[in-house]
Amino acid sequence: xxxxxxxxxxxxxxxxxxxxxxxxxxxxxxxxxxxxxxxxxxxxxxxxxxxxxxxxxxxxxxxxxxxxxxxxxxxxxxxxxxxxxxxxxxxxxxxxxxxxxxxxxxxxxxxxxxxxxxxxxxxxxxxxxxxxxxxxxxxxxxxxxxxxxxxxxxxxxxxxxxxxxxxxxxxxxxxxxxxxxxxxxxxxxxxxxxxxxxxxxxxxxxxxxxxxxxxxxx
Numbered sequence: 269x270x271x272x273x274x275x276x277x278x279x280x281x282x283x284x285x286x287x288x289x290x291x292x293x294x295x296x297x298x299x300x301x302x303x304x305x306x307x308x309x310x311x312x313x314x315x316x317x318x319x320x321x322x323x324x325x326x327x328x329x330x331x332x333x334x335x336x337x338x339x340x341x342x343x344x345x346x347x348x349x350x351x352x353x354x355x356x357x358x359x360x361x362x363x364x365x366x367x368x369x370x371x372x373x374x375x376x377x378x379x380x381x382x383x384x385x386x387x388x389x390x391x392x393x394x395x396x397x398x399x400x401x402x403x404x405x406x407x408x409x410x411x412x413x414x415x416x417x418x419x420x421x422x423x424x425x426x427x428x429x430x431x432x433x434x435x436x437x438x439x440x441x442x443x444x445x446x447x448x449x450x451x452x453x454x455x456x457x458x459x460x461x462x463x464x465x466x467x468x469x470x471x472x473x474x475x476x477x478x479x480x481x482x483x484x485x486x
Contacts, residue, residue, distance in 0.1 A: 269326070269330065269361060269363060270326070270329070271305075271308040271309075271312070271326075271329035271330050271332065271333040272305075272333075274330055274333040274334060274357075275301055275304065275305060275308075275333050277357065277361075279357055280333070280334065280337060280357060281301070282340075283337040283340040283353060284299075284300060284301050284304060284336065284337060284339075284340075285300075285301075286340045287299065287336060287337060287338070287339030287340035287341075287346075288300040288301075288336075288339065290339060290340070290343075291339055291343060292407055294343065295408075295415065295417075296343065296417075297405040297406055297407065297417065297418075297421055298404070298405040298406075298407060299336045299339055303336065303400060303405065304332060304333050304334070304335065304336055305333070306396075306400050307332040307333075307335060307393070307396040307397045307400055308328075308329040308330070308331075308332030308333040308396075309329070309332070309396075310332070310395075310396035310399070310400070310429060311328040311329055311331065311332040311389075311392040311393050311395070311396035312325045312326075312328055312329040312332070312392075313431065314328075314392045314395055314396060314431055314438065314472070315328050315388060315389075315392050315472075317431040317432075317433050318431075318433050318472055318473070318474070319433065320388055324388055324389060327367055327370050327371055327374075327389045328374070328388070328389045328392040328393060328396075330358075330363075330371055331354075331370075331371045331374040331375055331378075331389055331390075331392075331393045332392075332393055332396055332397070334350065334353075334354045334357070334371070334375060335347075335350060335374070335375050335378050335393055335397060336350065337349075337350045337353050337354065337357075338350025338351070338352075338353060338375075340353075341353075345382070346379065347375055347376050347377065347378050347379040347382065347383055348376050348382075350375045350376070351372040351373070351375040351376035352372075354368070354371055354372055354375055355368055355372055358371065370387070370389050371389070373386060373387070373389075373390060374386075374387075374389045374390035374393045375393070377390050377394075378390065378393050378394055378397055380398070380460045380461050380464045384464065384467060384468075385464075385467055385468035385471045386471075387471070388471070388472060390468075391468035391469070391471040391472050392468075392472070394464055394465060394468040395429075395438060395465050395468050395469065395476075398461040398462070398464060398465050399427070399429050399440045399465065401421060401424045401427045401440075401442065401458075402421070402424065402427060403421065403422050403423075403424055403425060405421055406418050406421045406422045416449075416453055416456070416457065417457060419448055419449040419453065420449050420453055420454050420457045420458065422448055422449070423444050423445045423446070423448035423449030423454070424442055424443065424444055424445075425443045425444070425445055426441075426442070426443040427440065427441070427442050427443075428440075428441045429441075436473055436474040436475060437474055437475050437477060438465075438469045438472075438474050438475070438476050438477070439476075439477040439478070439479065440462075440465070440476075440477070440478050440479070441479045442478070442479065442480045442481070443480075443481060444480050444481055446481075451480065451485075454480070455485075462476070462478055462486050465478075466486065
């Protein structure tokens with residue numbers, strides 16, 4: 269089972285669609301199928317770079333594809349809700365139970381308010397999710413009405429993730445328009461997520477580095 273097959277599942281499509289609509293009404297950034305596809309692909313890339321097995325890569329990709337389905341129930345505890353929904357979906361697909369529990373654990377622990385990296389799959393999911401910082405995730409197109417979350421995301425004009433197995437290093441490189449958002453505002457919002465990435469990278473035997481406008485921050 270590939271993550272692209274998961275994203276074509278009708279239940280997954282509807283859960284992600286409604287969850288993303290709900291978050292839009294509440295003022296959150298985009299958490300659509302596009303975000304999940306990016307996270308799935310990036311999680312697989314991270315494990316691939318560090319030489320993990322094809323099976324572990326596949327599990328990380330599936331976790332990435334499903335990680336935000338819990339938003340259909342509620343944003344609060346969406347990781348835990350998503351883990352339960354993932355179990356129901358994957359069981360019907362005939363995924364082995366030992367694989368389902370790994371995916372469930374990763375999804376249930378990907379939110380910085382309640383979770384953390386526990387194994388390679390959860391670590392890859394966290395790193396892939398928290399580094400998806402894009403201007404086009406901002407839904408609000410009226411700059412004059414931006415809140416601080418909108419400003420912080422919109423200020424990122426470019427973001428790249430580099431993985432060096434040789435250097436045991438995962439780097440998030442950001443270009444930030446400081447006329448839109450100050451560095452202080454950025455770290456007020458994202459420091460918790462970046463520290464979560466640091467711990468996830470350590471579990472993979474690597475360091476996490478953050479650069480903003482060419483300067484090392486973390």
